[in-house]
Amino acid sequence: EDKVVQSPLSLVVHEGDTVTLNCSYEVTNFRSLLWYKQEKKAPTFLFMLTSSGIEKKSGRLSSILDKKELFSILNITATQTGDSAVYLCATLYGGATNKLIFGTGTLLAVQP
């Protein structure tokens, strides 16, 4: 069964803290792993990772993929209240046709 699992389910931090969100996957014919941020609207794209060991960065956010251990992490440094959201991990996979499967998400609450 193809699946994407995220942990933790939720976490509460104070502004300025650093957090690490985890995403593990088991899919056939893996292509890429994607991170999204979802607030009260449609998910917004953060990163797409295809190669193992290469860190992607965007401001205070960074992510890296480990294709051997089949997981990815999303780091957020110096968190702000605006980072409060559900963070979704998804895997693009498949042979002839691309499939996208989402994890259940991690709810991040950043307190002032």
Add this chain to the structure above:
Amino acid sequence: DSGVTQTPKHLITATGQRVTLRCSPRSGDLSVYWYQQSLDQGLQFLIHYYNGEERAKGNILERFSAQQFPDLHSELNLSSLELGDSALYFCASSDGLSWNTIYFGEGSWLTVV
């Protein structure tokens, strides 16, 4: 405020998953200690790092690992989580190798569901 900072304060995760707990020691402290406190047990020592090197191991499971980075902050990684891992995880720091005077952070509450 002890000066030891732990994040996150609370987290909930499912069995089988992994989490990372972070600790920033007091300014100038080289030693970092990790402890676990669950409802049915007292404070249990897990591991001690000094200036980036592991110095002592206590009742730390093989599913758990830790490290101390060059900037002296430390991370405790918990994997293949079980219900029994639900606990308050404390980090503490001291300025040297002495176990007598250590300062505790406020802890990270982990709930495994």
